[in-house]
Amino acid sequence: MTSTFSLPGVSRQPSTAASAVTISFAGFNRAWAAWIGDRLERRGLRVVYMRWDAAPEISPVDLLHDLTLAEGRILILVSEWYFQLGPRTHEEWNAALRDVVATDPSRFAAVSVTTAPVPTATAMLAPVDLTNMGADEAERRLLDRLGVPGDPLPDSGDSEQRGPRFPAAMPEVWGGVPRRNTRFTGRERLLNDAYHLLQGSEPGAGVLTLHGMPGVGKTQLAAEYVYRFGSEYDVVWWINAEKRVAYRRLLAELTPKLGLSTGAEYGERLRAVRDALRRGEPYSRWLLILDGADEPDQVWDLVPSGPGHVLITSRNPEWGEHNSNLLEVRVYDRDESVAFIRRRAPRLTEEDADLLAEVLEDLPLLLDQTAGWLNDSDLSVKDYIELLEGGVDQDVVKVSADFPLAFQTAWSILLNKLRETVPESVDLLRLCTFFAPGFIPVRLLREIAHDDLPQQLAGLLHDPLLWNKAINQLRQYSVVRLESHESTSDESASSGEALYLHRMVHQIVRKDIPETDRHVFIDVVRRALAAANPGRPTDTRLWDAYAEIVPHLKYADVLQSKDRKVQILVLDCLRYMWLTGEYSSGVKFGERALNAWRTLLGESHPRIWELTYHYASLLRSSGIYKRTEIIERAAAKHLRQEHGEENLDHLRAASGLTADLWGLGRYDEALELSERILTIDRRVLGEQDSRTLNALNHLAISLRLLGRYVEALDIDRKTAEDRRQLLRARHPWTLFSQVSYAIDLRLLGRYAEAESIQTANFREHRVVMGADNPQTLRAEHNLALCQYRGGEVDKAGPLLAWVLGHCERKLSETAPQTLAAAVSQSCFAREHGDIDQAREASEFIIARYEALLAAGHPFIAGVRANHALILCRVGERDHAHVLIEQSLADMTMAVGENHPWTLGCAINASALRNLVGDTESAAALSRDTITRSAEALSRTHPLTLSARIAHAADLRGLRDRQQAEKVEQEALSELESTLGKQHVDTISARSRNRPYWDFEPQAT
CATH class of the missing domain: 1.25.40.10 (Tetratricopeptide repeat domain)
Incomplete structure (x- = not known):
């Protein structure tokens, strides 16, 4: 059977002739059909599109007989995909072509869009080859085959009219897209629905999320969408969106591709790209693919708007709450499963494939892995299923309710196969499970010195041939995939700089590791993470590196390590989490660390007090002041008794206690303590030490909270100048002091001066620290208040709302900084917005x-x-x-x-x-x-x-x-x-x- 439909986006010309052409094509070749149809319609022909889409039970003869019922001349797009429906053998197709086409050859014409083998009887269609040539020559051959005059077309005068791009021509900008899966099967309805949902969307609303459980093939579907419809775009850009930091980096890398002129700063490039996409300049036909965006809250605010389209793959249907259309990707239909299995494992019969699909419940991931293994094995499908049902590993635990028990047992079979062929691939796989599931930076493993590696792993990690052999073995059975990134060379990709390991596979393999190996593997991963520690969490340029490390800390169980470098990594990561506003996860990690280290190191170990300081900072930023006061007061008392009041650890704990007193509203106590710490710091460290400037900053805050704005202003001005000299103009603490100075000016009523300083400071924050950083949001909040107090209501209102929304998403609704933003927004709404909303918020x-x-x-x-x-x-x-x-x-x-x-x-x-x-x-x-x-x-x-x-x-x-x-x-x-x-x-x-x-x- 065939499907008749129109192709949105293809140009339409009024018919000037009675001639009609029906284009019959496989979905895989949809781009060719669109381009050919456009060429013919511009010549006045009426075109009917019929996608070749048949149920397995319909014979090729019946399919071709049904095709003869179509209107006008029948143009077949010959490719291997056209003859893979079913799938059926070439012999069946040869017989059908001889039976149908030979009886009425004038009804048929054909063009060939492939160089792959096709049934020999297609010769009677006399297809002309359109491959390996330019668009003009391809059009000439097409028109000649159909007997359509090829005279030049008159100029329509419509400079905006653009038809589909010639399929052999790539979009102007193309990056990160995985190679096309030549075994892709089915999904025609989903691809069609996705196309129509995006094409039919209003400008600025072209966002579609393909969502579904793990293993259903969301990424493969998105890739196929790109190859089928990519010729209609000028820009196609694929982004790994599993982590915010990677998403931002990859999106910013569009800057040179779009011909944008910006500075080298990260934030500036990101803003320029988003603005260019929003405006549709220089390209309005763009497609972004956000792959693996499973946490909408982390990236939704960065999804560009504009005339182009955004295609998202995610396990999370909550994208529907962020102005995205949703399209659920379910398991294969049974006929799709059978067709896929037979392409993946040609030795299996249709009956075998149906039996295997039933046992594996049509989950594409499982079908791919098991069929690929079976194709290289002598084991029959029935024997394989008996192994599954009998339980190769009786001690299996179901990964999740979404997947059948057979999946885990199938993995036991696969792991045994890997052990027999390339045992090092199992070692590599097991090492991966001590990183977080998903994208795994295995390059970190290869950076460990050879002498520091156990003998069991030294060869794997330092022998390039063995390393590549292990990775290729894992790839062969779809156990892992390489991260796709345009800037990654083929050489680095083949060496496995970053692997992707599915969460289900991760859990099953990790459970299977013997205890003796577990200690070896986890120690190696811990050392790899520690060696990757940049060592300066206050340096914003290194935050991407920390963002890559942090997710793996839990899986490497770093809190149980006595290695000093690993413990320093823990402390640095906690500091990073505080600086970047990851308060909730930081508090949880800090609490676990404190409990673990007290057992591991003892209550009074020096590293406990350093950990306490970082943990208390995270608690305080979450508004848990009473608890932080108890923690910091105990730490300060102990350190003072043990080491004296001039001890730097004691002074740091006392400084944290000052901040606790601010939160508790005990400002006089905080001022007294601030003054004492500053006096000691000046005596011990001198005026121009960074810690002395921190104490000076604390004194200014204490004075401001007491309403002594003039005194705070003088101190903040001096601190900002000294920090600029001692640190650098764009150091976070320098930028912080500039915000404080602008706040003092505003509180003193010097609104214009405050706004001028804060505007420049806010721009610096955006560039250096990113839009969602708590310190940037503090700067932006102050800018909005400067505008509001200065009477710029039209500017202040949207900015206050923006700050509040980002604080809620980044820091939580109840974080102190969020509540402060909510107070400002409520006051603004009372005067210039909805009074009922203002009351509810208040x-x-x-x-x-x-x-x-x-x-x-x-x-x-x-x-x-x-x-x-x-x-x-x-x-x-x-x-x-x-x-x-x-x-x-x-x-x-x-x-x-x-x-x-x-x-x-x-x-x-x-x-x-x-x-x-x-x-x-x-x-x-x-x-x-x-x-x-x-x-x-x-x-x-x-x-x-x-x-x-x-x-x-x-x-x-x-x-x-x-x-x-x-x-x-x-x-x-x-x-x-x-x-x-x-x-x-x-x-x-x-x-x-x-x-x-x-x-x-x-x-x-």
Whole structure:
């Protein structure tokens, strides 16, 4: 039977002749059909496309007889694929061609698009060869075969009209695509559905995810899609998307391919590529394939939008929540399984193939591995199935409920076969299982010195011939595959720089390892990982290397190693995880490490205290302040007693304790400790040591949290300058100090200056640390607040929402930095967005802070003060009044009556008192706030000016219009001088809109 359909994307011309041509083609040759059809339609012929798609039970004779029912001339695209339906023998096809074509040869014509052997009787179709030539010559031969005039076509004047690319011509940009699987079978419906879903999508929405359980052939399906439809694109780029770092790297490598001119910085190249794809310049017809994107949360924000298409393979259907169409890839239909097995193992009969497919439940991965082995074996399928059912390994554990028990038993058979042929391949496979499943950087194994290797593995890892032999043996049976990457040369690929090992295979092989070998193999992998440690987790240029190492730590069980280098690797990886915002996984790993090392090394081993510091940093960034205080206080006490207060480990623990006190809202204690640490650091290390500058940075944070912004500004400015000299301009700590300096400027009301500095600093962060790094998000958050305070609402709103979304995805909804971003977004929504959403968000924020922090914490008082403004806005004045008065009292108790946060609460409280009719009390509070704010900040600080504008409103409420006018005019004059006549705060005050204050949790 055949399938008749149109091909979207192929140009259509009005028919100028009655002639019709039916193109009969195998799905594998779809690109040829599209190009030929386009050439014919441009000549005025009407084209019908019939994909050759037949059930096994239909004979070749019947198939060809049915084809004669088609309209007009029948053009057959001759290839080996056309005659593989079933599959059927060449003899069957020869008989059918003689029976059908010979009786009416004028109905048939043919072109050949292959150099492979085809049935000899195709000669009666007189096919003309279109291979190994250019498009013009191929078109000339096609038209000549059909008797169509080949006169030049008139210029249509439509410069935008582009038909399908000549199939022999590659897209302008092509990279990373695996070789075409010449045994690919079936999947016609899926390929068609995928094509129509992408082609029918709106611009910017062409994203499709092929999802399904492991082993169903998602990657093979995506590769076949590329080869069938790739001629319709100008850019085809294949990306391994299993890990975010690899995805970013591979996407950035498109930069030169697209002819983009950028600097060498990683982030700059990535942004340039995404922008070019979004704009469709220089290519609008692009296709990206994201292979193995099993964790949408890790990469969805990097999926380009624009006029092109994105094809994703994933086990995870949650891509549907990220604006992707979904297409489930299931196991083969039985006829597909049988056809595939017979291509993989030609010696098997159709009956054998059906029997094997039934036992293996039509899972493509299993069919490929078992059929390939059976083809090289003398074992019959029935004997093989008896082995499976009898259980070669009786002590098997089911890998998952998705796969049959026979799969594991089949693996036992395969492993035995590998042991008999190339035993070193089993050693290599077992070594791989002490890395994480998926892509395995086996090149790290070959970098270990020969003398450091056990004799059992030395030959394998240092004999190139034996290494390649082992890898080729594993590849032959589809146990592993080589990572596909365009920049990988054939030589390096064949040497197996990185192998891919399926998770199911990984689990089965690992379980099968004898205990004596287990210790040998795991020790080698640990040493390989330790040797790969770059040694500088603060160097952003080395983060890709750490990102490659971290997933393997668990499988190498590094926490049980007494090797000092392995333990240093653990510490460096924890530091990396903290620096890059991997808090959740870092906390889990740190806790496991602490428990393991206390048993392994003892409670007081020096490395325990270093581990404690890194673990506490991760806990603190997750908001678990009480626990970190206990840990850090105990560490600081012990180290001080053992080594004295000038001991550097003690000072580091004390510095961590300072940060804990910030989180707990105990700012006076934190300041005292900050000053003590700085004094000791200066005495022991000198002014220009990096650790002294860290202490100086801590002092500035303590002062800022106490509202002493001018002092913090001076220290942050000095720290930034010193770090720039001592470290480098783009060092993370230098960039951090610049953000702190910009925050100080903003809190002092110097909005334009703050925004100018923060804009440049944010760009540096993006380039150096990446868009999703916590420090970059801190910089971006401050930039949004600078824009907001400066009156650039249109810029600030989207940026605040962007920062919050990325904080939630990267750090979790309840991380302190995320909550700080949520507070800003809620305040913005109250004034410029949906008040109901602002209220819902505010209630969530209050609940999270109440769960995270102790009663009486200033952050709780602050977000309640913000919530009071929302309640007032929705008409719940009495409730708002009660809440703001309680917040004012709590904030005063927490930080004192002269702290800017207390003064801000007072401005809001005076407004609520005025609103509920308590005008005298409102005036008294606003007057007192002016005095305190002028002393704490300055007479012209925006907070003081807000209090003065508020007081003028209270005076008007008391009918003291003359004094109100005087106060208001003086405040307006100073607002114009300080912020400018056109600043939103000045304009609002001039319109007599009562000012309000937003509490902002200070990130540390």
